[in-house]
Amino acid sequence: MSNLTDQSTHSYTLTPDEAAVTAAFALELAADYPSFGDPLLLRDLPRLAARLPLGVQNFLRGFKLDDHHGHAVIRGHEFDQQRIGPTPAHWRGRGRPGPEFPEELLLMLYSALLGEPFGWATQQDGHLVHDIFPIRQHENDQLGMGSKELLTWHTEDAFHPYRSDYLILGALRNPDHVPTTVGELDLSSLSCEDIDVLFEPRFYIAPDESHLPKNNTITSEEEAARFATIQRMIDERPLGPLLYGSRLDPYMRLDPYFTSVPEHDTEAQRAYDALFKVVDAGMREFVADQGDVLFIDNHRAVHGRLPFKARYDGTDRWLKRVCVTADLRRSREMRATAETRLLG
Numbered sequence: 001m002s003n004l005t006d007q008s009t010h011s012y013t014l015t016p017d018e019a020a021v022t023a024a025f026a027l028e029l030a031a032d033y034p035s036f037g038d039p040l041l042l043r044d045l046p047r048l049a050a051r052l053p054l055g056v057q058n059f060l061r062g063f064k065l066d067d068h069h070g071h072a073v074i075r076g077h078e079f080d081q082q083r084i085g086p087t088p089a090h091w092r093g094r095g096r097p098g099p100e101f102p103e104e105l106l107l108m109l110y111s112a113l114l115g116e117p118f119g120w121a122t123q124q125d126g127h128l129v130h131d132i133f134p135i136r137q138h139e140n141d142q143l144g145m146g147s148k149e150l151l152t153w154h155t156e157d158a159f160h161p162y163r164s165d166y167l168i169l170g171a172l173r174n175p176d177h178v179p180t181t182v183g184e185l186d187l188s189s190l191s192c193e194d195i196d197v198l199f200e201p202r203f204y205i206a207p208d209e210s211h212l213p214k215n216n217t218i219t220s221e222e223e224a225a226r227f228a229t230i231q232r233m234i235d236e237r238p239l240g241p242l243l244y245g246s247r248l249d250p251y252m253r254l255d256p257y258f259t260s261v262p263e264h265d266t267e268a269q270r271a272y273d274a275l276f277k278v279v280d281a282g283m284r285e286f287v288a289d290q291g292d293v294l295f296i297d298n299h300r301a302v303h304g305r306l307p308f309k310a311r312y313d314g315t316d317r318w319l320k321r322v323c324v325t326a327d328l329r330r331s332r333e334m335r336a337t338a339e340t341r342l343l344g
């Protein structure tokens with residue numbers, strides 16, 4: 001792991017004026033829309049996003065359409081620390097929307113420039129905007145809520161065919177400057193033979209623990225049924241490729257912590273080892289500091305987080321996460337109705 005902060009991060013910094021206008025706009029929206037349950041909000045997102053600073057709109061549309069950078073950042077947001085209040089101890093049992101609703105709405109607007117926001121019925125009780133802060137009981141877990149252990153690098157929801165095209169991580173606060181890690185693929189370091197094998201369905205990635213019933217609130221049989229697809233992926237161990245798209249410029253889905261290669265398949269194991277080494281060697285640290293919004297292309301970049309010492313005193317690092325899909329219809333079989341934004 002390199003200690004150097006990635007110099008090549010594609011970035012945009014809000015001018016003080018843009019930051020002020022954006023913060024006021026987010027407050028206005030929080031007064032206009034009661035909650036994420038309001039279908040008018042989802043309808044209105046593109047129209048509202050068209051009121052964002054032009055530089056921001058061009059930057060995000062460029063990030064999407066260039067299909068080149070694995071990650072990008074917009075810096076300089078005013079996230080009102082006083083209003084947001086202390087970092088919670090848990091995401092469960094909070095009133096919603098919370099005092100950070102304006103910031104959540106802003107991330108929703110950003111999502112509309114990249115695609116459509118969606119959530120998981122099997123993750124954080126189906127919230128559309130996820131919380132990432134340390135929770136004591138998860139200190140040692142491979143979860144966003146962990147802290148003591150390295151959060152090993154991964155494609156978000158790598159196991160799932162309808163995983164995000166983009167992830168948005170908004171840093172409400174990060175007082176100890178805890179780095180996120182990001183990495184992309186250097187294809188030139190892989191042999192053609194290995195690349196061919198990596199394009200074939202010879203690899204299993206298990207669902208990560210954030211999608212397990214034990215990390216959600218379940219009060220009825222019906223709620224338990226939400227996890228049927230996840231359980232099937234655990235039982236049936238479907239094989240898939242790790243690289244896909246263009247042979248000359250592949251996309252990737254990786255989560256080594258949850259990956260296995262069938263025992264007899266030595267060729268696949270060799271290709272996997274080579275790929276792991278190349279990506280691991282390219283991992284860089286990126287500190288999402290307070291006021292930064294980090295965008296990750298979930299086909300081009302993997303990410304994780306360095307270990308840190310949690311404070312548990314209301315001043316902890318707090319990120320907000322939104323999953324974005326470029327094509328909502330792709331996941332229709334897993335959404336109860338056409339309108340619902342939750343998969344599962």
Ligand SMILES: NC(=[NH2+])NCCC[C@H](N)C(=O)O
Nearest residue numbers: 142143144152154208210257
């Ligand atoms: N290699 C891993 N740790 N993968 C799981 C990542 C954490 C998971 N996405 C969460 O929301 O908590």
Ligand SMILES: O=C(O)CCC(=O)C(=O)O
Nearest residue numbers: 132143144180303304305
């Ligand atoms: O905390 C971070 O910087 C990243 C967290 C993450 O990757 C996750 O929650 O899946």
Ligand SMILES: [Fe+2]
Nearest residue numbers: 154155156303
């Ligand atoms: Fe992640």
